[in-house]
Amino acid sequence: MESYIYRTDKLILDLTEWLTEATGSAFAAEVVKMSIAAAVLSAFVGLLAMILIYIERKVAGHMQQRVGPMRVGPHGILQTVADSIKLVAKEGLTPKNADAFIFNLAPLLVFASSFACLSFIPFSPGMTIVSFNVGLLFILGIASVGVLGILAGGWASNNKWSVLGAMRSGAQIISYELSATLALLAIVPFFGTLDFQEIVLSQQKGWWIWRAPGVGLLGFLIYTIASTAECNRTPFDIAEGESELTGGFHTEYSAMKFAMFFLAEFINIFIVSAISATVFFGGWMPFHIEGLDTLNRVFDLLPPIVWFFGKVACLVFVVMWFRWTFPRLRVDQLMHFEWKYLMPLSLINLALAAIAVSAGLYFFN
Amino acid sequence: MSNIPADTSIEPDFEDYYVNMGPQHPSTHGVLRLIVKLAGETVLGVTPHIGFVHRGIEKMAEALTAQQFFPLTSRLDYLSAHMNNWAWAMAIEKAAGIEVPERAEYIRIIMSELSRISSHQLWWGVFGMDLGAFTPFLYGFRDRERVNDIFEKTCGVRLTMNYICAGGVREDVDRDFEKDVREFTDYFEPMIDEYDRLLSGNIIIQERTKGVGVLDPETAKQYGCTGPTLRAGGVDYDVRKNRPYGLYPRMDFKTAVATEGDSWARYVVRLEEMRQSLKIIRQALDQIPAEGPVRAKTPMNIKIPDGHYLSRVEAARGEFALYLVGNGKILPQRVKLRSPGFSNLSALPETVKGWRIADLVTIMSTFDLVMPDIDR
Numbered sequence: 001m002e003s004y005i006y007r008t009d010k011l012i013l014d015l016t017e018w019l020t021e022a023t024g025s026a027f028a029a030e031v032v033k034m035s036i037a038a039a040v041l042s043a044f045v046g047l048l049a050m051i052l053i054y055i056e057r058k059v060a061g062h063m064q065q066r067v068g069p070m071r072v073g074p075h076g077i078l079q080t081v082a083d084s085i086k087l088v089a090k091e092g093l094t095p096k097n098a099d100a101f102i103f104n105l106a107p108l109l110v111f112a113s114s115f116a117c118l119s120f121i122p123f124s125p126g127m128t129i130v131s132f133n134v135g136l137l138f139i140l141g142i143a144s145v146g147v148l149g150i151l152a153g154g155w156a157s158n159n160k161w162s163v164l165g166a167m168r169s170g171a172q173i174i175s176y177e178l179s180a181t182l183a184l185l186a187i188v189p190f191f192g193t194l195d196f197q198e199i200v201l202s203q204q205k206g207w208w209i210w211r212a213p214g215v216g217l218l219g220f221l222i223y224t225i226a227s228t229a230e231c232n233r234t235p236f237d238i239a240e241g242e243s244e245l246t247g248g249f250h251t252e253y254s255a256m257k258f259a260m261f262f263l264a265e266f267i268n269i270f271i272v273s274a275i276s277a278t279v280f281f282g283g284w285m286p287f288h289i290e291g292l293d294t295l296n297r298v299f300d301l302l303p304p305i306v307w308f309f310g311k312v313a314c315l316v317f318v319v320m321w322f323r324w325t326f327p328r329l330r331v332d333q334l335m336h337f338e339w340k341y342l343m344p345l346s347l348i349n350l351a352l353a354a355i356a357v358s359a360g361l362y363f364f365n
Numbered sequence: 366m367s368n369i370p371a372d373t374s375i376e377p378d379f380e381d382y383y384v385n386m387g388p389q390h391p392s393t394h395g396v397l398r399l400i401v402k403l404a405g406e407t408v409l410g411v412t413p414h415i416g417f418v419h420r421g422i423e424k425m426a427e428a429l430t431a432q433q434f435f436p437l438t439s440r441l442d443y444l445s446a447h448m449n450n451w452a453w454a455m456a457i458e459k460a461a462g463i464e465v466p467e468r469a470e471y472i473r474i475i476m477s478e479l480s481r482i483s484s485h486q487l488w489w490g491v492f493g494m495d496l497g498a499f500t501p502f503l504y505g506f507r508d509r510e511r512v513n514d515i516f517e518k519t520c521g522v523r524l525t526m527n528y529i530c531a532g533g534v535r536e537d538v539d540r541d542f543e544k545d546v547r548e549f550t551d552y553f554e555p556m557i558d559e560y561d562r563l564l565s566g567n568i569i570i571q572e573r574t575k576g577v578g579v580l581d582p583e584t585a586k587q588y589g590c591t592g593p594t595l596r597a598g599g600v601d602y603d604v605r606k607n608r609p610y611g612l613y614p615r616m617d618f619k620t621a622v623a624t625e626g627d628s629w630a631r632y633v634v635r636l637e638e639m640r641q642s643l644k645i646i647r648q649a650l651d652q653i654p655a656e657g658p659v660r661a662k663t664p665m666n667i668k669i670p671d672g673h674y675l676s677r678v679e680a681a682r683g684e685f686a687l688y689l690v691g692n693g694k695i696l697p698q699r700v701k702l703r704s705p706g707f708s709n710l711s712a713l714p715e716t717v718k719g720w721r722i723a724d725l726v727t728i729m730s731t732f733d734l735v736m737p738d739i740d741r
Contacts, residue, residue, distance in 0.1 A: 064503040160384045164406070164722070234497055235569055244726050246390060327569045328497025330723045331406055 009126025050080040090255035099156040106153030107260035113145040114267040124305040154249035165248025180226035182346035186353040200283035209280040227272035235326035273315035284308040395736030426700035439525035442738035444484035445680035450529035455676035457531040469533030471653035478642040483512040484681035495730040532661035574628035578728035589708035592683025598626035604679035631731040666695040706738040
């Protein structure tokens with residue numbers, strides 16, 4: 001139990017200590033640590049997107065009575081690698097009458113906002129790149145910068161279909177952000193902190209999805225719906241809507257610029273699932289039932305990082321499942337759903353949560 | 366929704382927002398170009414531009430003998446190739462007074478109904494995709510593959526069959542034909558229920574189609590709409606019932622009719638048609654004589670006597686009519702084709718007015734347009 005795999009917080013502490021000794025100053029140690037983190041994160045992003053795309057294609061295949069990619073590598077595992085090489089090698093085009101500066105900036109904006117969000121995710125005890133006492137709030141703020149990139153990209157493309165897609169996505173993301181935020185906010189009073197690591201630690205006795213009576217479950221459902229919309233995934237993929245808008249805001253994008261949008265989409269799926277797993281399902285905390293010590297020990301054998309990725313994988317699967325079974329909503333139906341049902345519901349949920357907290361009405365307190 | 370004022374003028378104005386939908390657009394299913402006038406997301410007017418796959422088939426008919434023209438009829442509405450072949454065969458048979466053997470008549474019915482099913486299967490899959498659900502597309506194609514296999518075994522071709530000919534069918538069916546078709550009917554009947562489970566019951570599909578794009582029966586009749594597009598509005602018109610041809614009078618089936626005239630009604634009518642087609646196929650298989658000729662003796666080059674001949678069939682998209690003028694030679698003097706898609710498309714601008722872009726896609730999809738059929 002004392003190995004570094006289980007005690008990643010100890011690993012980070014020892015590493016910091018060692019770096020401070022080696023470099024001679026705390027500041028230099030921090031700089032080196034951040035550089036390592038950035039390098040690791042960059043590699044992680046590429047790998048993550050590739051794995052997610054591969055899984056998405058396999059999930060889609062098996063849901064549609066086919067097998068998905070099979071040719072490149074055993075069971076097609078190198079297919080996404082081949083696709084990435086193709087995307088990198090392609091010529092990056094800028095349409096003739098496009099606003100070149102904004103056109104090229106837009107994918108960066110989208111990608112940067114997703115990338116920045118990753119640094120707040122608690123992967124394992126102590127393993128958060130930026131420990132921050134308002135991490136949850138900050139991640140919600142940063143995530144909404146991405147919509148600027150989509151709007152800018154659609155506008156700068158100088159394509160009528162792109163503008164339609166960008167407008168749709170702007171309206172959609174801004175509306176659904178409210179519900180997503182409110183759903184998370186309803187759980188915040190229970191743990192009384194916005195720091196991700198502390199949120200995880202507060203769930204030692206049980207996960208908030210059932211510890212907060214009813215409110216947790218409702219909040220989770222609202223967050224799942226709203227975050228699917230935020231990621232522009234089916235049934236809320238009206239911004240791309242390939243059968244209506246021929247690709248929406250990224251119609252004119254190709255090569256690496258398109259890949260950045262694509263990458264960001266998959267990182268976003270990971271991020272929203274990670275937030276959901278952290279807030280509602282205990283993050284890296286193993287599943288424990290009070291009293292059943294043997295069972296708890298067995299669960300403890302799995303390192304926290306496996307728990308974290310396992311939970312996230314289940315939630316990611318749900319989002320993919322949505323995509324391959326649901327048709328797309330129409331833009332006005334989407335807005336109706338948000339403003340008439342989801343938003344009032346999340347406000348009610350928030351009110352209920354406030355009552356539950358002030359009355360001490362939650363389990364294992 | 367539909368009470369948004371939609372002006373009829375499509376005249377360009379500086380402040381109007383026009384988008385060009387097609388000829389390269391995933392939802393126009395071929396090379397249809399729609400000029401769409403928009404106010405935000407709302408469609409104010411649509412002007413279809415056609416002719417991208419115009420091949421002049423009517424004119425080509427004047428230089429081809431009866432036998433030579435068959436392959437071209439398969440290339441009109443390629444999803445109802447059998448029915449189109451049949452229309453031409455029927456016109457020639459009427460003109461030259463050819464009697465068709467009974468077995469051939471049954472084979473024609475089975476083949477036509479199979480192609481109706483395969484056409485609707487493809488439509489169902491594409492309809493799902495137009496609405497953003499990708500999975501139905503592959504389900505539809507999975508089942509359509511079985512029909513295509515049956516066609517391939519007998520006709521040697523999977524799409525443009527060119528199988529029905531003047532005086533019957535080109536040759537007798539494959540020896541496994543009856544077994545294959547029976548297997549298919551038994552396999553496919555529960556599959557239609559699966560289609561219902563996957564798509565029809567979905568609340569998003571219902572929200573997206575119910576009440577969307579109502580084509581009232583009067584307008585539909587004025588534009589000459591036929592097939593499921595017309596029957597969805599409550600007009601019970603089916604060539605197989607109202608102007609029976611072949612051995613259809615011997616078949617016991619209902620025409621699928623709905624009353625609402627919206628996209629949902631068109632969807633339901635097509636699903637019901639698949640069930641009715643299965644019923645017809647089963648009856649035909651029970652009644653078909655086991656032995657017998659499948660092709661009447663006809664001269665190599667059939668002379669078309671003086672006169673005007675009209676034949677109509679119920680293709681998958683509606684009434685396909687063929688008007689033949691003969692002048693006693695082996696080449697026809699004039700052939701006019703009346704394709705269902707063309708008339709259905711002309712009702713589209715009227716129907717989509719005031720709806721959103723996403724609805725335009727839904728409505729276009731439920732009209733089930735096939736461009737080679739429209740452009741000819």
